[in-house]
Amino acid sequence: MKKIGLLGGTFDPPHLGHLLIAEEVYQALQLDQVWFVPSNLPPHKQHSGTKAVDRLEMVEAAIEDNPHFRVEPIELEREGKSYTVDTVQLLQEREPDTFFYFIIGADMVEYLPKWHRIDELAQMVHFVGVKRTDYQLETPYPVEEVEIPGIDVSSTMIRERLAEKQPAKYLVPDKVxxxxxxxxLYGTE
Structure with a gap:
């Protein structure tokens, strides 16, 4: 049975923190691959102002040099909100010989009780939580913790820096x- 990590997000833009999380979990759990799953309309965030095709291209650029990373555009191909339970259900139907690990940051671990159909989802995947500054991995749901080196970067911070004409070098891959x-994008020229 294949072991696949799923890392979902808006990736608006994808940054080195995303890549570090994916690589650390890949190594720690000895996964076969990590799939980046860009969301269409995340239920817990405001809609991204960046077109899905641009976010998809940025993720492809970010991971193209890593043979155990791939992009899974399943949520971009669907209409409506991107509920993880629906995504995992479709992936399990498509990939019956695969065990999925769903990778989430500590902020999302604390939010798990509010996820759509969380009890059902918790039976379908193995949650993997990664530490993030100012968050604990506290939840009533089973979550395996993976320690990663601290890197305090977010897509919001990068968008704000770029809008203010500040550099983002070493925060996003050069290809991104x-x-x-x-x-x-983000006020650049």
Whole structure:
């Protein structure tokens, strides 16, 4: 049975923190691959102002040099909100010989009780929580903790820096920055 990690998010933009999380969990749990799952309409966040196709291209650029990472566009292909339980159900139907690990940050671990159909989802995947500054991994649901080196970076911070014409070097991969500039995203030219 294959062991696949799923890392969901808006990836608006994808940054080195995302890559570090995926790599650390991949190594710690000896996974076969980690799939990045860009969300269409995340139920817990405001809608991204960045087109899905641009976010998808940025994720592809971010991971293209890593053979055990891949993009899974399943949520971008569906209409409506991106509920994890629906995504996992479709993936399990499509990949019956695969065991899925759902990778989440500590902020989402604390939010798990509010997730759509969480009891059902908790039976379908193995949750993996990664530490994040100012959050604890406290939840009534089973979550395996993976320690990762601390890197305090967020997509929001990067968008704000770029909008203010500040550099984001060493926060996003160069290939992602090239896509940001190519599509004039976040106030870049």
């Amino acid at each position: 920055m090239n896509k940001i500039k190519e599509h004039s």
